[in-house]
Amino acid sequence: MSPIIEAFGLVFQPYVLLVILGSAAFGMFVGAIPGLTATMATALLVPITFFMDPVPAIAAIVTATAMAIFAGDIPGALLRMPGTPASAAYVDDSYKMTRAGRSGEALGAALVFSSIGGIFGTIVLMTSSPVLADIALRFSSFEYFWLVVLGLSCAIFVSPGAASRGLIALLIGLFASTVGIDNPAGQPRYTFGSVELLAGVQFIPAMIGLFAVSEVLRAAVDRTRTPQTVMPARGGIFGPQWTNLRRYPVQVLRGSAFGTAIGALPGAGADIAAWISYAISKRFSKQPEQFGHGHVEGLVEAGAANNGAVSGAWIPALVFGIPGDSITAIVIGVLYIKGINPGPTVFINDPQLIYAVFIVFLLANLIMLPLGWVAIKAAGTLLSVPRSVLMPIILMFCIVGSFAINNSVFGVGIMLVFGLLGFVMEENDIPIAPAILGLVLGPMLERNFITSMIKADGDPMAFFERPIAAGLGAFTLAVWCIPVLAWLIRRRSDAAA
Amino acid sequence: MKFNDVSLGILLMLAGGAIWLSAQQFSRLPNQAYGSETMPLALSAVAVILGVFMVGRSLVAGGRWPSVSRAEWTLARGAVAGFVAVIGLILAYIVLADRLGFLPVAVAVIWSLMVVMRVRWWLAGILSFVAALAIQQAFGRLLLVPLPRTEYLQFIW
Numbered sequence: 228m229s230p231i232i233e234a235f236g237l238v239f240q241p242y243v244l245l246v247i248l249g250s251a252a253f254g255m256f257v258g259a260i261p262g263l264t265a266t267m268a269t270a271l272l273v274p275i276t277f278f279m280d281p282v283p284a285i286a287a288i289v290t291a292t293a294m295a296i297f298a299g300d301i302p303g304a305l306l307r308m309p310g311t312p313a314s315a316a317y318v319d320d321s322y323k324m325t326r327a328g329r330s331g332e333a334l335g336a337a338l339v340f341s342s343i344g345g346i347f348g349t350i351v352l353m354t355s356s357p358v359l360a361d362i363a364l365r366f367s368s369f370e371y372f373w374l375v376v377l378g379l380s381c382a383i384f385v386s387p388g389a390a391s392r393g394l395i396a397l398l399i400g401l402f403a404s405t406v407g408i409d410n411p412a413g414q415p416r417y418t419f420g421s422v423e424l425l426a427g428v429q430f431i432p433a434m435i436g437l438f439a440v441s442e443v444l445r446a447a448v449d450r451t452r453t454p455q456t457v458m459p460a461r462g463g464i465f466g467p468q469w470t471n472l473r474r475y476p477v478q479v480l481r482g483s484a485f486g487t488a489i490g491a492l493p494g495a496g497a498d499i500a501a502w503i504s505y506a507i508s509k510r511f512s513k514q515p516e517q518f519g520h521g522h523v524e525g526l527v528e529a530g531a532a533n534n535g536a537v538s539g540a541w542i543p544a545l546v547f548g549i550p551g552d553s554i555t556a557i558v559i560g561v562l563y564i565k566g567i568n569p570g571p572t573v574f575i576n577d578p579q580l581i582y583a584v585f586i587v588f589l590l591a592n593l594i595m596l597p598l599g600w601v602a603i604k605a606a607g608t609l610l611s612v613p614r615s616v617l618m619p620i621i622l623m624f625c626i627v628g629s630f631a632i633n634n635s636v637f638g639v640g641i642m643l644v645f646g647l648l649g650f651v652m653e654e655n656d657i658p659i660a661p662a663i664l665g666l667v668l669g670p671m672l673e674r675n676f677i678t679s680m681i682k683a684d685g686d687p688m689a690f691f692e693r694p695i696a697a698g699l700g701a702f703t704l705a706v707w708c709i710p711v712l713a714w715l716i717r718r719r720s721d722a723a724a
Numbered sequence: 725m726k727f728n729d730v731s732l733g734i735l736l737m738l739a740g741g742a743i744w745l746s747a748q749q750f751s752r753l754p755n756q757a758y759g760s761e762t763m764p765l766a767l768s769a770v771a772v773i774l775g776v777f778m779v780g781r782s783l784v785a786g787g788r789w790p791s792v793s794r795a796e797w798t799l800a801r802g803a804v805a806g807f808v809a810v811i812g813l814i815l816a817y818i819v820l821a822d823r824l825g826f827l828p829v830a831v832a833v834i835w836s837l838m839v840v841m842r843v844r845w846w847l848a849g850i851l852s853f854v855a856a857l858a859i860q861q862a863f864g865r866l867l868l869v870p871l872p873r874t875e876y877l878q879f880i881w
Contacts (some may be wrong), residue, residue: 278867391729391778395736397772402743405763412751412760440810447806447841448797619837620855622810623830626817627859631869636818643814654795655727673763680758 234582237282245474246283247290247587251594254291255602260617265295265313265497265537266553270438271621273561274429274628278549281565282583285558289584290591293345296497296533297599300337301606304330313497313533316505316525321412323521331603332549335464336471336523337530338599340479344531345592347483348490348538352545353585356574359546362592363571368682369690371547373699375668378549379721380706381492382661388441392657399648399657400665402674403428409670411677416712423637430560432629432641433666437659439625440646445653446618464600472525478508478528486532490539490551497533497540504532538588545569545581549668553660556667731790733778742769800839809840825874826864830856 237243257268267292270452276284299314304321314321314337324333366374383393406417407427418424418674472479482504489500507517508528518525541558542549548570550556562569574581629642649659683689691697729736733856743764752759797803813833821829838848863869 274863275867393775394770394774395732398736398767398774401763402767405767410763411758412753414750414760416750416760416764417746440814441747444807444810447810447837448800448803461819542759542839613843615838615841615843616851618841619834619852620859622813622837623834623855623859626814626830626833627863627871628868630871631863631867634870636821639814639818646814647811651725654725655732669763677758677762681753681756685757 230578233579234586237579238584239524239585243283243286246279247286247594249355249588249670250287250291251294251591251598254294255298255598257291258295259301259606259614260614264442264680265292265299266557267438267442268292268295269557269617270431270435271556271624271628273435273557274624274631277431277564277631278449278559281562281567281580282587284561284565285580285584286587286591288554288558288561289587290594293341293534293537293588293591294598295328297338300530301334301602304333304337304665305606306398313536315498316501316529319519320522320526323519324523324526325526325629327521330522332467332471332523333526334528334606335468337464338596338603339468339472340482340527340530341534342592342595342599343479344483344486344533344535345538345595346589347480347531348487348535349585349588349592351487352538352541352588356542356546356581359542360571360574363546364575366547366571366695367693368675369693369696370699371671372679372690373696374547374549375672375675377699377706378543379661379664379668379672379704380703382664382708384710389656392655393661396652396657396661397665399652400662400667401669402665403433404666404669405673410673417424418711421637423633423635427639429629429632429641430666431557431564431632433645434557434560434663435625435629435644436642436647437652438631438665439621439640441649441653441659443618443622444650445627446614451611463598464603471523475524475527478524479531481507482528482531486535487539489532490536491542492551495520497536500536500539501529501533506531515563519724531644534592541584541588543582544569545573548671550664550721553663556660556663559667565615618700726793726795728791728793729778729782731779731792733775733782736771736775736778738775740768740775742768743771744768785867806840809837813837821872823874824872826862826871827856829872830859 254265254268257271258265269288272287279287296313300321302312303318304325306319307322321333321337324330379397379540381408383390383397404427406424408415408418408425409427410416415425426550484506485507486497486500489503490497505518505525505528508525509515512518512524514522514524536552537554540555543549543551544555545558548559548568550559559569567573567580575652625642625646626639629638630636632638652659679690691700732807747761747768750759750761750764752761813836817829817833834852835845835848835856838852839845843851860871863872864871
């Protein structure tokens with residue numbers, strides 16, 4: 228049977244479709260609650276996907292993520308409180324449109340162009356990843372080493388805040404990845420006599436801690452939040468979008484393309500894609516002065532970009548096993564647990580799985596339209612759930628989810644430690660995403676480095692002998708050197724002035 | 725707790741030193757110059773270099789000394805109690821769940837945190853019971869996670 232037909236068979240089953248529907252509603256709910264991110268939705272879903280086959284597990288994560296990114300626009304438009312960081316770029320415009328009685332148009336634009344961006348990203352994913360996988364099959368440990376270093380470097384430089392803080396986060400993640408017996412000499416490292424730590428730091432409890440428990444801690448200490456009155460959505464939702472599409476076709480295409488490209492960059496996710504696309508939209512707009520005052524143009528472009536990025540992030544994850552963002556980092560962890568090693572060989576060994584992912588992406592972005600419409604209409608009810616009720620329940624989900632991975636309270640302990648770590652990190656403006664990438668990619672970095680050094684008999688120049696490795700190496704070094712050179716030039720010109 | 729760049733730099737140098745010392749106990753692969761100690765040693769080197777850079781840059785820029793300041797949220801009334809409550813409740817779950825069973829401990833954890841977060845006690849009571857029961861049914865019965873259970877509440881499983 229052809230893998231494509233097999234993939235259709237895998238996806239179009241009542242169980243999988245039900246999972247898609249359920250996770251869509253879940254993603255919509257989490258995304259619509261200010262402060263809860265798409266990554267958190269994924270983190271909370273993982274313990275449930277643990278009990279599913281690979282296709283419904285991936286379907287659940289893909290659908291929930293796409294929905295959460297869009298749903299983040301709902302509180303942004305109605306309360307001026309972006310539900311996810313990816314919606315923050317254009318929150319002023321959408322909120323001012325709401326105050327002008329155009330909330331239906333604002334939310335409709337977010338919905339329709341999110342869907343278009345997501346479908347565009349999926350088409351790029353479908354067309355580019357098999358080609359890239361073909362190339363990746365010829366990669367050796369040298370190329371993989373550079374790819375991992377490039378991914379980790381990008382994660383540092385595209386993180387919000389200073390690069391030094393991004394590097395601290397990366398060091399934390401890489402250090403956590405050294406725990407356990409899975410290392411070149413098979414010697415227990417930093418296990419302190421614990422049998423549970425021999426298998427390493429459990430990835431899922433660590434991630435639940437970093438993303439969800441730290442957020443519960445923040446909610447518990449935040450005494451300033453006051454309930455706000457939700458303004459109901461007014462005006463047509465889909466009607467004005469045809470006009471917007473005809474008025475801003477270039478912006479839609481540009482947002483989708485940039486979003487997908489930025490998403491494919493390891494370490495950069497939907498939030499960065501939205502900010503960059505909003506800035507580009509303003510830069511090339513005929514009415515830049517209107518931005519921030521209830522203008523739909525930036526919303527159209529950045530809305531398409533953030534959902535395009537969700538699909539784009541899957542390109543390096545599926546092809547090289549290198550996550551494009553925190554969510555795909557989690558997905559890679561889930562796939563490893565299920566015995567599937569993301570990388571070019573998946574395209575040969577499990578092609579039906581890859582096609583199933585493509586189908587799920589298309590379905591998720593199409594189902595977003597009717598479900599998004601329902602969510603916009605039900606926004607008042609969705610947003611009236613107070614955080615003081617939600618957070619204690621989320622904490623219990625976190626505890627049970629961390630327990631369920633190994634049926635041991637040790638996972639709950641890991642979750643607590645990483646929750647505190649995540650809280651302290653964010654207090655000190657240390658981003659969390661590089662830590663997650665470090666935790667996921669640490670073993671791959673170590674394995675490929677040691678293998679390459681043994682192959683090269685200790686000669687570091689061997690890392691530049693193969694053409695693709697040399698290109699990747701040069702690019703990685705440029706990523707590190709260009710900011711340093713720019714800083715030196717700036718200092719020199721400052722001194723001259 | 726907020727650390728300035730100098731404090732963070734010093735912490736990094738200390739952590740780098742500790743990792744370097746601990747890495748001495750790890751062995752190499754037979755007949756190779758690399759092994760279990762390679763990655764920790766590389767990390768310790770990066771940590772020390774970054775620490776030196778952060779301290780140096782900060783001292784050159786403003787001459788600031790190491791400082792650890794209280795975060796703004798600690799000044800708000802009840803905030804520290806909220807923080808301690810979350811940690812204490814997770815620890816309580818770890819200690820008590822096996823002895824008392826999932827449901828009573830889950831109800832107590834959710835109820836306590838809701839009350840700390842200023843939900844009315846009676847409403848918190850109803851919501852915590854419903855939520856804990858729903859989680860128990862979803863994970864314990866549907867997904868067959870062996871959540872801790874006790875004899876006296878056997879009927880709900």
